[in-house]
Amino acid sequence: MLGYIIRRVLWIIPVLFVVSVITFGLMHSAPGGPWSREKKLPEATVAALNAKYGLDDPIPIQYLKWVGGLLHGDLGPSYKYLDRSVNDIVADGIGTTVQLGIQAFLLSVIIGIPLGVIAALRHNGIPDYLATLVSVLGICTPSFVAAILLLVIFSVWLKWLPTFGWDSPANWILPTVALALFPIAQIARYTRASMLEVTRKDYVRTAHSKGLREGSIVVVHMIRNALIPVVTILGPILAFLITGSFIIEFVFSIPGIGRYYVTSIGQRDYGVIMAMTMIFAVAIAVMNLIVDVLYAYIDPRIRYS
Amino acid sequence: MANTTQALEAPAAARAKPSASLWSDALSRLLRNRLAIVGGVIVLGLLLIAIIGPYIAPFPYQSQDLDAVTLTGGPVAPFRGAHILGTDELGRDLLSRLMDGAQISMTVAMVVQIVVLFIGVPIGAAAAWFGGRTDSFLMRFTDVIYAFPDLLFIILLGVAFRETFFGQAMNGLLLVFVAIGIVSWVTMARLVRGQLLSLKETEFVEAARAIGVSDFKIVTRHLLPNAIGPVIVAVTLGIPSAILSEATLAFIGIGAQAPRASWGSLIADGQNYIRSQPHLVIFPAIAIALALLSFTFLGDGLRDALDPKLKGKQ
Numbered sequence: 001m002l003g004y005i006i007r008r009v010l011w012i013i014p015v016l017f018v019v020s021v022i023t024f025g026l027m028h029s030a031p032g033g034p035w036s037r038e039k040k041l042p043e044a045t046v047a048a049l050n051a052k053y054g055l056d057d058p059i060p061i062q063y064l065k066w067v068g069g070l071l072h073g074d075l076g077p078s079y080k081y082l083d084r085s086v087n088d089i090v091a092d093g094i095g096t097t098v099q100l101g102i103q104a105f106l107l108s109v110i111i112g113i114p115l116g117v118i119a120a121l122r123h124n125g126i127p128d129y130l131a132t133l134v135s136v137l138g139i140c141t142p143s144f145v146a147a148i149l150l151l152v153i154f155s156v157w158l159k160w161l162p163t164f165g166w167d168s169p170a171n172w173i174l175p176t177v178a179l180a181l182f183p184i185a186q187i188a189r190y191t192r193a194s195m196l197e198v199t200r201k202d203y204v205r206t207a208h209s210k211g212l213r214e215g216s217i218v219v220v221h222m223i224r225n226a227l228i229p230v231v232t233i234l235g236p237i238l239a240f241l242i243t244g245s246f247i248i249e250f251v252f253s254i255p256g257i258g259r260y261y262v263t264s265i266g267q268r269d270y271g272v273i274m275a276m277t278m279i280f281a282v283a284i285a286v287m288n289l290i291v292d293v294l295y296a297y298i299d300p301r302i303r304y305s
Numbered sequence: 306m307a308n309t310t311q312a313l314e315a316p317a318a319a320r321a322k323p324s325a326s327l328w329s330d331a332l333s334r335l336l337r338n339r340l341a342i343v344g345g346v347i348v349l350g351l352l353l354i355a356i357i358g359p360y361i362a363p364f365p366y367q368s369q370d371l372d373a374v375t376l377t378g379g380p381v382a383p384f385r386g387a388h389i390l391g392t393d394e395l396g397r398d399l400l401s402r403l404m405d406g407a408q409i410s411m412t413v414a415m416v417v418q419i420v421v422l423f424i425g426v427p428i429g430a431a432a433a434w435f436g437g438r439t440d441s442f443l444m445r446f447t448d449v450i451y452a453f454p455d456l457l458f459i460i461l462l463g464v465a466f467r468e469t470f471f472g473q474a475m476n477g478l479l480l481v482f483v484a485i486g487i488v489s490w491v492t493m494a495r496l497v498r499g500q501l502l503s504l505k506e507t508e509f510v511e512a513a514r515a516i517g518v519s520d521f522k523i524v525t526r527h528l529l530p531n532a533i534g535p536v537i538v539a540v541t542l543g544i545p546s547a548i549l550s551e552a553t554l555a556f557i558g559i560g561a562q563a564p565r566a567s568w569g570s571l572i573a574d575g576q577n578y579i580r581s582q583p584h585l586v587i588f589p590a591i592a593i594a595l596a597l598l599s600f601t602f603l604g605d606g607l608r609d610a611l612d613p614k615l616k617g618k619q
Contacts, residue, residue: 015449030465142593144552145572148590243457
């Protein structure tokens with residue numbers, strides 16, 4: 001097990017290397033630069049700026065400099081917000097992005113799992129159809145569409161919740177729900193399928209024939225076992241929450257790091273793009289690793305080698 | 306003479322029968338699945354709109370009804386007058402623009418799936434058949450692509466190359482095809498590889514090899530036809546995810562250029578009028594959800610029909 005974890009951790013390094021090379025190469029091969037404006041800057045100014053920030057070096061040298069900075073925890077300057085470093089921008093926004101992600105994750109687990117369990121226990125009954133309807137809608141509604149529809153319903157028509165910003169907890173509700181909708185649907189679907197599978201198991205029949213109370217059979221025998229396969233989709237779901245966050249931050253004007261992603265690519269703000277991509281890639285790699293290890297830990301039948 | 310022909314034809318007919326009944330079996334299972342039928346009908350409707358939409362749309366999608374806009378001083382509300390679903394702030398008929406959006410959406414969905422088939426299937430097949438270094442290269446490559454969040458990569462490509470010649474080609478759609486295609490073929494390659502690896506060990510393949518059938522023929526005549534079911538399902542279920550990616554890209558301003566209207570860009574434009582004229586975001590939202598829903602139902606139905614063992618599972 002330890003060997004497996006070590007190999008997985010080591011494998012993250014080449015993956016991050018390739019991701020960073022691809023991103024760096026793509027961004028620098030795209031035309032334009034951080035100084036391209038509607039009103040053109042004089043060429044001498046651009047040359048001086050390029051020299052100051054080392055943008056006139058060959059691209060491999062620039063890449064090595066960037067890696068050197070990264071290893072010292074320096075993400076470089078932002079070319080768009082000249083008074084701030086990328087470290088500042090990340091430090092300002094990451095708390096909000098993480099908070100949004102954690103809220104959405106908790107919400108999707110808290111609602112998704114009971115929804116799936118109830119659907120399976122009332123298989124082919126009305127609760128099952130309702131839960132299936134919710135999960136189908138959740139899977140077929142992209143998060144930005146869900147965000148817009150929630151805005152129309154709860155902010156415009158009912159006027160219950162504020163539309164934009166992140167200042168008060170009331171602001172948190174709509175973005176969190178919009179982001180959690182798809183994960184709720186996925187978790188509910190997997191939980192339901194897994195519960196139905198467990199219902200047919202011998203140990204559940206044995207528990208029934210021993211005359212155990214229905215409640216304890218469901219909780220002790222069924223849910224505990226049914227949740228094991230559900231853990232496997234937590235990895236993809238966490239990845240979804242991370243990449244989904246920047247669309248949601250974009251729609252609701254939330255001051256996280258995600259909303260910088262799209263604008264900084266357009267502005268060729270190389271440092272910010274690299275930082276965002278690396279943060280997202282590291283987050284996804286680490287979450288997947290944790291989920292895989294957790295899976296082996298809670299299910300003794302799984303053994304990695 | 307008549308007897309010999311009969312005797313010769315009979316085994317041929319017997320051989321042909323099981324494969325014919327597999328497909329007709331699958332078809333009858335599919336036809337019994339009401340959700341899949343509903344999905345299939347909507348899918349056909351969307352495809353029809355995508356093809357003949359320009360001829361049946363009430364207005365050209367780019368033409369402006371300035372009188373209507375001046376009268377109301379903004380977007381025209383739906384269900385009144387000539388514009389059934391109302392207009393945007395420039396007086397362009399929303400229904401006609403939605404129909405044009407259907408054309409963009411369906412084109413992207415189909416082209417991306419064709420790209421996926423033509424890249425993913427050969428590479429997956431090659432990895433499974435040759436194994437060794439080809440295989441491990443493919444697997445390492447897909448590991449990296451998987452580590453790169455799809456949407457991040459698509460957005461990165463899209464925004465970076467938006468202003469280049471390549472980004473403007475085909476009204477901005479070429480870039481969308483390529484960006485979505487690059488991340489999508491990987492899943493297909495892995496699927497085909499997995500299918501072929503298990504088929505490779507079967508007896509009929511061994512028999513074919515023993516009588517000296519060439520590698521190419523074994524793969525194309527024996528392995529791929531047997532893997533076609535899962536491939537069809539993957540293509541059908543890949544369509545909604547391509548539609549979703551296209552809509553998301555258009556929402557943040559990448560893809561089809563104005564005056565053409567993707568469902569995603571309609572929502573982005575309508576956001577400005579979310580208080581006064583929410584219909585501008587609601588109708589495109591419904592269109593996207595309906596398209597995703599119907600392709601998902603059809604895909605799920607196909608999966609259950611082609612592989613009944615999987616029914617009820619993911």
